[in-house]
Every structure is written in C-alpha cells, then in structure tokens.
Amino acid sequence: MRSVGSYEAKTHLPRLLKAVEAGETITITKHGVPIAILTSPRTEVALAVQDASSALRRFRAAHHLAGGTIRELIDEGRR
Numbered sequence: 001m002r003s004v005g006s007y008e009a010k011t012h013l014p015r016l017l018k019a020v021e022a023g024e025t026i027t028i029t030k031h032g033v034p035i036a037i038l039t040s041p042r043t044e045v046a047l048a049v050q051d052a053s054s055a056l057r058r059f060r061a062a063h064h065l066a067g068g069t070i071r072e073l074i075d076e077g078r079r
Helices: 006-011 013-021 044-062 070-077
Strands: 002-005 026-030 033-038
Touching (some): 006 013, 013 026, 013 033
16 A cells, blocks of 8 residues: 655646555645545445345244334334
8 A cells, every 4th residue: 555645636636536546545644644435436335335234134934023013022122
C-alpha cells in the first residue's frame, strides 16, 4: 500500500485514481498521520449483504415465535 501526503494527493488526484482503478490502495496522510484511504469499491460488500440475508433466512426458518406472528406480538405489546 502506497502512502502520499495530502498536498500530493490534491495535486495528482487523476494519477492516483488511475492507480486505484488498476487495483492499488493508497493511504493519504497529513503530517505523516493517515487520514484517508483511496480504494476501489469491491463486490465483497454486495456478497456480504447476500450472506447476511441468507443467514437471516436460515435463522428465521430455524426459530419460531411463541405466541404467533410478529404483528400479533407487536399488537399485544401495545395493549
């Protein structure tokens, strides 16, 4: 992972974006302290959402509510 200063990042942003597009990850620093990371968006996030949805469906199938549906439990709690 390459590290560049904030001034250099501002001055050479198009070049840095091309590097990120090619798969590189770049850390932007200010006075040597990391303040941002330039990275390409990944499909891993979409996969993580799909995995979470699948896990919720499996949980729902394995666990049943005592007392009826969620709507019935909500209504009961409002009485």
